Amino acid sequence: MVDLRVNIGALEFKNPVLTASGTFGYGEEFADFIDLNRLGGFIIKGTTLNHREGNPYPRMVETPSGMLNAVGLQNKGIDYFIENIYPRIKDYDTNVIVNVSGATINDYVTVCEKLNELEKINAIEINISCPNVKAGGMAFGTTPNGASAVVHACREAFRKTMIVKLSPNVTDITEIAKAVEGVGADSVSLTNTFLGMSINTETMKPYLSTITGGLSGPCIRPIAVRMVWQVSNAVKIPVIGLGGIMNGRDAIEFILAGATAVQLGTANFVDPTITIKVIDYISDYLQRHKIEDVKSIIGGMIQ
Amino acid sequence: MVDLRVNIGALEFKNPVLTASGTFGYGEEFADFIDLNRLGGFIIKGTTLNHREGNPYPRMVETPSGMLNAVGLQNKGIDYFIENIYPRIKDYDTNVIVNVSGATINDYVTVCEKLNELEKINAIEINISCPNVKAGGMAFGTTPNGASAVVHACREAFRKTMIVKLSPNVTDITEIAKAVEGVGADSVSLTNTFLGMSINTETMKPYLSTITGGLSGPCIRPIAVRMVWQVSNAVKIPVIGLGGIMNGRDAIEFILAGATAVQLGTANFVDPTITIKVIDYISDYLQRHKIEDVKSIIGGMIQ
Amino acid sequence: MKKYLIDFKIDDNIQLSSNYSLIKLSPCSGLLPEVEGGQFAQIEIPNSKETFLRRPISICFFDKKNNQLWLLVRKAGKGTESLINSISNTIVNMMLPLGNGFSYPTKPNAKVLLIGGGVGVAPLLYWGALLKAHGYDPLFLLAAKSENDLLLKDYFEEIGNVYVSTDDGSAGEKGLVIYNTILKDKTFDKYYCCGPMPMMKGIAKIAHTNSIDCEVSLENVMACGVGACLCCVEDTVDDGNVCVCKEGPVFNINRLKW
Amino acid sequence: MKKYLIDFKIDDNIQLSSNYSLIKLSPCSGLLPEVEGGQFAQIEIPNSKETFLRRPISICFFDKKNNQLWLLVRKAGKGTESLINSISNTIVNMMLPLGNGFSYPTKPNAKVLLIGGGVGVAPLLYWGALLKAHGYDPLFLLAAKSENDLLLKDYFEEIGNVYVSTDDGSAGEKGLVIYNTILKDKTFDKYYCCGPMPMMKGIAKIAHTNSIDCEVSLENVMACGVGACLCCVEDTVDDGNVCVCKEGPVFNINRLKW
Numbered sequence A, B: 001m002v003d004l005r006v007n008i009g010a011l012e013f014k015n016p017v018l019t020a021s022g023t024f025g026y027g028e029e030f031a032d033f034i035d036l037n038r039l040g041g042f043i044i045k046g047t048t049l050n051h052r053e054g055n056p057y058p059r060m061v062e063t064p065s066g067m068l069n070a071v072g073l074q075n076k077g078i079d080y081f082i083e084n085i086y087p088r089i090k091d092y093d094t095n096v097i098v099n100v101s102g103a104t105i106n107d108y109v110t111v112c113e114k115l116n117e118l119e120k121i122n123a124i125e126i127n128i129s130c131p132n133v134k135a136g137g138m139a140f141g142t143t144p145n146g147a148s149a150v151v152h153a154c155r156e157a158f159r160k161t162m163i164v165k166l167s168p169n170v171t172d173i174t175e176i177a178k179a180v181e182g183v184g185a186d187s188v189s190l191t192n193t194f195l196g197m198s199i200n201t202e203t204m205k206p207y208l209s210t211i212t213g214g215l216s217g218p219c220i221r222p223i224a225v226r227m228v229w230q231v232s233n234a235v236k237i238p239v240i241g242l243g244g245i246m247n248g249r250d251a252i253e254f255i256l257a258g259a260t261a262v263q264l265g266t267a268n269f270v271d272p273t274i275t276i277k278v279i280d281y282i283s284d285y286l287q288r289h290k291i292e293d294v295k296s297i298i299g300g301m302i303q
Numbered sequence C, D: 001m002k003k004y005l006i007d008f009k010i011d012d013n014i015q016l017s018s019n020y021s022l023i024k025l026s027p028c029s030g031l032l033p034e035v036e037g038g039q040f041a042q043i044e045i046p047n048s049k050e051t052f053l054r055r056p057i058s059i060c061f062f063d064k065k066n067n068q069l070w071l072l073v074r075k076a077g078k079g080t081e082s083l084i085n086s087i088s089n090t091i092v093n094m095m096l097p098l099g100n101g102f103s104y105p106t107k108p109n110a111k112v113l114l115i116g117g118g119v120g121v122a123p124l125l126y127w128g129a130l131l132k133a134h135g136y137d138p139l140f141l142l143a144a145k146s147e148n149d150l151l152l153k154d155y156f157e158e159i160g161n162v163y164v165s166t167d168d169g170s171a172g173e174k175g176l177v178i179y180n181t182i183l184k185d186k187t188f189d190k191y192y193c194c195g196p197m198p199m200m201k202g203i204a205k206i207a208h209t210n211s212i213d214c215e216v217s218l219e220n221v222m223a224c225g226v227g228a229c230l231c232c233v234e235d236t237v238d239d240g241n242v243c244v245c246k247e248g249p250v251f252n253i254n255r256l257k258w
């Protein structure tokens, strides 16, 4: 048997396969299709201090090998989460990670403080890269100073494993990664979606109510792999890779590029059982290549 | 009949369809498939001061709805172009534009000076965005200062229409666009390729000899459309849009987003007759929508 | 209801016209899961170079005896076109059954009208059959641009009386469906409606005016189909934006901000 | 030579094994353009979700009488797999004829050997037929992993004598092709070779040693297929990096830095 376990911050994951925030609901939506306990972890959707209605519809449009979304962090706020969702999902035998967003640093901090009290939430993912909200979101994630201000404040408030999710919409993503590493991030995850847009040429209107939205899916994978490779060479903390992973091969590609774990997002829409297939593929791949421990191929690309 | 003519700098184009540098050779390669005289213009491949052998192979790998290339500006240098290529292509009844690259500002300037003397070259496209070369290339294109330094120097040397081709690998492309507009660019074209990479998981080696390469094709279109929209709202000079245009609909999308003209790159590999189909589609589209002049839908997206 | 991911085989693809197909499929193995009237499937488009996500398609009929599902598909773009052109034996993967279907009238002998426009008639066929099997006597009002777009009329006639409106008058009454005579009858207890948005809004208005209970089946752009991505929201009176794929596609008009 | 963009129809897809197909196609309309031995086509892969660019495939045989082209395809990945599984009447768009083919020996009665490994035998069939038609007496050396991968042997035997090497000895001589007895014969005037890189390099070495003129058909990753993108370069002695698609795929080994 091969060893699929990986470590990020203080946490151990039974395998490197997580689900990406905003694409996997609260996990429950997929419970009919897969055994959630087999996942390395799942990251639940972007949670903010207050209830948010998100953007008007249409919020989605398909693009070549991908999709644009403009959900805009719709969620019922952290208190609702704690009261209504947390009790339902806390006993899964996997790591449940909450993705945290905010319009101000204070928002982030308050959410972090509340999450710090939840026994079964061992990690959070700070989202400084959402392209679909006006205030906060990506604005924090595109400068080293903005990023480290948020992360520094969250670090004081949250004492367990803290992952920071980076925006790809920047000139040099390694700068941002180094900045958040410097203020105490335990890990960085990348990438979030790319800012894009699409126009219906017959109506001459944008497909999304917000004009621009976030691009995800295999179309972005070559760029995301490149960023993971650059960042993993620039920081010492573990990197979580994502962006267009559609199958086991793609997951291995990110691991070889330097990712300690991977997240699957859009792929869940195409195949709701994909996470399990990816876990099995990684295991088969290692056996086929006579490798005992997945940790030994992290960043293992041969140059 | 609809009017397809557009103007960029001092030039008039018989229609807004050009071909993208590096994807259309010197035009001749496609002469068996299409009548080159029907094109709005073609932009010949990146030309440098001295002969360049480019990168070792493999230089290409397919990706979801796109491809990565690592050609690295292979060309025989400006003098060879002037002596051997220019005489063959100068008499096409279309605008022939030379794409100019360099490792130093001096390189750019010397090439510009030489091109300034060629009667039938009425425009150049300054490439400050090639991701496939070590010195120069994209390095200039990712900061406003770097970009305006090159463009300012070229402006002194080249007195005809000067287009500047922007890199998408930046946090805020409007900053760069405004910088080059400020030093005399007559137009900006965007986008060049996105920096990406891909790993063969069976050999554990990167597919490209240079590890990273430039991503093109429809996968990048949503990002390119967004950037064209942003830039056309930020500058007064005409914008030329490109990135993943595969058919007439896509071309209209860029025009509605704010492009005065479009370039077709990777699409030529999939269908060597695509340029002509796009010209015909635009004409049909305008008739169908009872629009007489293509200029009237530039930036015509209804918000 | 438990959701399944199942490979189906196309048994029969009946081209109703160049724009519509009635596709009959059976699972590659095993029995069909139970389906409610008005539920839908998320369909992987086979062999299509240009589509990426699944497409939501209503379950038009659930033929338990023959272990077969029917889909009624209109060519709207690349995905539906590819479905319409799929030949027999093509394998089609589906997630189903998804969403919440129509609900039975509260009154035992309720008088019900099922109103379908264009391809929107699809979910009404199975729902009509279920209503009939439960002792109701459903009437149908089918609307289309012209006779050629009038779909499955013969099938509906097997279940109950069918009224028709066409825009050009080539069949039934001429004009928009909201002007059809049957809608003057204020004694209906419930409407079930599926069709283009303006039509459903028109029907909802009539229902409101005449205090007729009314359920509509909404469309929206969908990615996941299971309430995970929040791409497909409709604004409700009671709960703000909710997912059409999970809380719908069928909504009582009282929940909607129409 | 003028290049064309032509829609073909698959007349026949003969599955030689689970990994190889011999596909015969004819133009949807009109006559085939002339083709040289060793040229190739850029093929649009039909109905394939996962491919984007065309794929280069050698023209295996040009059957002027029947207005038919033959392609010999090995399953290497997604595109070739999809081709191998394409049924009759599938429409396949091709750019052709591309590149420069083999060249005739300079001596009238030259003794020539055509050496093919695996699917690399493809371009040698038509070239062998052309050589024969021009009065030469081509001999063939075919190599494969095992008898199952030995392709089109019967067809080659119609043109000339066939020597065989298989890695496992299941047919012909056992071992690498470079050890085949026929290569000990130093009286050949010219070799033509197509196969895996290590094999071609091995043959080139023998040719160099014995001063035998030698042409090889190279592979490379290709995007445009017409010399426009510079993706497919091979380093040459006389001109640095040149495009395999335009100046090749056939090169005289004297031009190569092998």
Ligand SMILES: Cc1cc2nc3c(=O)[nH]c(=O)nc-3n(C[C@H](O)[C@H](O)[C@H](O)COP(=O)(O)OP(=O)(O)OC[C@H]3O[C@@H](n4cnc5c(N)ncnc54)[C@H](O)[C@@H]3O)c2cc1C
Pocket (backbone or CB within 6 Å): A058, A060, A061, A062, A200, A207, C040, C051, C055, C056, C057, C058, C059, C071, C072, C073, C074, C075, C076, C077, C078, C079, C080, C081, C119, C122, C123, C218, C219, C220, C221, C222, C249
């Ligand atoms: C619950 C539900 C049930 C349905 N049941 C049926 C059914 O039974 N039968 C049936 O035929 N259809 C049904 N539909 C509609 C069907 O899902 C769409 O017609 C289909 O998804 C279109 O896919 P396509 O690939 O053919 O079109 P696409 O090629 O994706 O697009 C078609 C057209 O819409 C435009 N378009 C594309 N994407 C978008 C977008 N995101 N937003 C706005 N415009 C867009 C395009 O410009 C194009 O003109 C149902 C939809 C829902 C939500």
Ligand SMILES: Cc1cc2nc3c(=O)[nH]c(=O)nc-3n(C[C@H](O)[C@H](O)[C@H](O)COP(=O)(O)OP(=O)(O)OC[C@H]3O[C@@H](n4cnc5c(N)ncnc54)[C@H](O)[C@@H]3O)c2cc1C
Pocket (backbone or CB within 6 Å): B058, B060, B061, B062, B200, B207, D040, D051, D055, D056, D057, D058, D059, D071, D072, D073, D074, D075, D076, D077, D078, D079, D080, D081, D119, D122, D123, D218, D219, D220, D221, D222, D249
């Ligand atoms: C001039 C010429 C003539 C040819 N003639 C024939 C012929 O007659 N018959 C025939 O069967 N084949 C022929 N080939 C080879 C054929 O073109 C390839 O096998 C085909 O393009 C593979 O496509 P695919 O989609 O099946 O594989 P893909 O799915 O694209 O890839 C197949 C394998 O190669 C790897 N791979 C994918 N892309 C690359 C890349 N860019 N670089 C390195 N590895 C990669 C993948 O990891 C995978 O393992 C010829 C090639 C050339 C250049």
Ligand SMILES: Cc1cc2nc3c(=O)[nH]c(=O)nc-3n(C[C@H](O)[C@H](O)[C@H](O)COP(=O)(O)O)c2cc1C
Pocket (backbone or CB within 6 Å): A020, A021, A022, A023, A045, A046, A047, A069, A071, A073, A099, A127, A130, A165, A191, A192, A193, A215, A216, A217, A218, A220, A242, A243, A244, A245, A263, A264, A265, A266, A267, C229, C230, C231
């Ligand atoms: C519909 C949708 C909603 C998303 N919501 C969030 C979110 O709330 N928080 C977040 O950090 N990322 C969010 N993302 C981004 C994904 O987590 C992921 O970073 C991105 O989709 C790239 O991965 P993929 O290509 O595998 O989908 C969302 C993505 C999609 C498609």
Ligand SMILES: Cc1cc2nc3c(=O)[nH]c(=O)nc-3n(C[C@H](O)[C@H](O)[C@H](O)COP(=O)(O)O)c2cc1C
Pocket (backbone or CB within 6 Å): B020, B021, B022, B023, B045, B046, B047, B069, B071, B073, B099, B127, B130, B165, B191, B192, B193, B214, B215, B216, B217, B218, B220, B242, B243, B244, B245, B263, B264, B265, B266, B267, D229, D230, D231
């Ligand atoms: C093989 C290849 C070579 C290229 N060479 C150049 C070049 O020399 N100079 C340049 O400015 N852009 C070059 N480009 C970028 C294209 O001109 C274009 O900006 C990019 O491909 C995006 O457009 P597309 O998606 O339509 O191909 C090259 C692109 C490709 C694919």
Ligand code: FES
Pocket (backbone or CB within 6 Å): C221, C222, C223, C224, C225, C226, C227, C228, C229, C230, C231, C232, C233, C243, C244, C245, C246
């Ligand atoms: S489609 Fe994902 S929530 Fe409805």
Ligand code: FES
Pocket (backbone or CB within 6 Å): D221, D222, D223, D224, D225, D226, D227, D228, D229, D230, D231, D232, D233, D243, D244, D245, D246
């Ligand atoms: S494939 Fe484009 S130059 Fe050879």
